[in-house]
Amino acid sequence: MPKPYSVMMDEINSRLKGKVGDERAKEIRLLLKEIQFDVGDYRKIKDKLRRELKEIETMEQAKKASRKSTKTKKETPQILVIGTTNSGKSTLINNLCGTEIPVGDYEYTTTEPQYGALEYEGIKFQLVELPAISEGGWIYDKSTLALVYSTDCLLILGKSFEDFTIVLSELEEQNIELVEKRLSDGFAQTSPRRIPAFLVKKENLGFISYNSLKNVFVNDLDEIKRTMFEIIKPVRIFTMNSFNEIEDRPVVFYNDTVIVEDVVNKISKSKIDIFKDALILEGGPTGRRKRVGISYELHDNDVIHLTFHK
Ligand SMILES: Nc1nc2c(ncn2[C@@H]2O[C@H](COP(=O)(O)OP(=O)(O)O)[C@@H](O)[C@H]2O)c(=O)[nH]1
Ligand SMILES: [Mg+2]
Missing domain, CATH: 3.10.20.30 (Beta-grasp domain)
Incomplete structure (x- = not known):
């Protein structure tokens, strides 16, 4: 005899209560096995559990990846440059770091992460450009998402309001909350979904109001560096x-x-x-x-x- 939805949810919630990370994932896998039916409310519950399981797995993966590089990470804050394809990510990193990442008029010039480094006020920052996958879909790539979760700051670049809408709504869909300053406990990945960020936009674009994120113009390189520094707050x-x-x-x-x-x-x-x-x-x-x-x-x-x- 199937149980009512609310009773099932209460049982599930009490079994998951207080469990986080790998332990929670383990319990969810167990629950998925135990729930025999896969129709109606059961389907809803199972889908919900599957979604959560996937999120936990991605996050644990990101945590492990960032733990592996703890040493460099502690010494070198990382700024992840994201934006739609052709928004000028490679150009910006080249201008900031003196690198020669290929720049192109055609789409998807960059197929693997590109790195640059710059020093500001005695601190070395690493800049990373993510490969452009496909518009409206780059964030669904697991390794990309893992990079986003484990970075110290997102530099979100755009030429138009539409560019920003695409990127910001994809991040929202992943339940990533963007904040204006790094967390008080530094890079500790206690709350991996809250990521410090700022917006870098084309000169003629008006103010973009989003979670109090700072707006900076793309050709004001000094202001971009200063903002990185203020957000990371060494x-x-x-x-x-x-x-x-x-x-x-x-x-x-x-x-x-x-x-x-x-x-x-x-x-x-x-x-x-x-x-x-x-x-x-x-x-x-x-x-x-x-x-x-x-x-x-x-x-x-x-x-x-x-x-x-x-
Ligand atoms: N007018 C203008 N063009 C730019 C700017 N930044 C990049 N571009 C051009 O936009 C195209 C794509 O630049 P790229 O840096 O490869 O973009 P990415 O795909 O985001 O890495 C290239 O033709 C650049 O020359 C900019 O600030 N102003
Ligand atoms: Mg590029």
């Missing part, structure tokens, strides 16, 4: 060696709250037990001097001199 901490020389390369963090302990962990983890205190030059070499403890909160451009017990 916290650069300059360390001082025992000769009181400030190192050229900062230690970089990509989360809002950074404390002295994080710096010790990053540069000399084994010394955490003999940490004594730290001298801070607030906001740079000429800043206010302070002697602080292990849980002192640091800010961008702070200089730090760590001292340890002998």
Whole structure:
């Protein structure tokens, strides 16, 4: 005797409650096996479960892929350049990075991801152009979607309102929420569907109002770089060696709250037990001097001199 829809859903929800990721996928597969019928409400329920399963699988895949490259990822924020074909993605990356990605009048010039790199304010950014698959369909490609899920920021490029409508509605369809700033916990993929983004448009296009996303004109390269930087919001901490020389390369963090302990962990983890205190030059070499403890909160451009017990 088939059970009513609402009873089935209650049972399913209670079995899935609190389960996430691989564990949730496993339970869904089990449920799909258990539900014998595939008609009417049962069909609806099974379709719903199948959709969710597919989403979880894609997301887990993306997470695994991004975990593999954790090291480079932490040091090099990635900006994914997306837009309809011929929107000028390759041209923009070439202009920003000095690369020579082929540019063409014909469609689908780019058939595999193209990479460029640029340095801004001491931070190296990686720019990636996605292969143009087909309009209205590029995002359904699993590996493309995995790249979108695991990126740090989307640069959405368009020549017309229609270009933006196509891309934004495809992202919406995938339940990807675009936000104006990176999350406070940095690149942690806790909520992979919320992705920082900004819109880059042709000079004569009016304001595009979408989730408070910033609008930038395509030929204002400085503003594009500045916006990337503001969205990624690196916290650069300059360390001082025992000769009181400030190192050229900062230690970089990509989360809002950074404390002295994080710096010790990053540069000399084994010394955490003999940490004594730290001298801070607030906001740079000429800043206010302070002697602080292990849980002192640091800010961008702070200089730090760590001292340890002998
Ligand atoms: N007028 C104008 N043409 C552009 C601009 N950017 C790209 N193009 C042209 O548009 C075509 C497609 O550019 P491409 O960078 O290959 O686009 P992609 O398919 O998005 O990578 C090429 O003929 C470019 O010369 C731009 O800002 N203004
Ligand atoms: Mg291209």
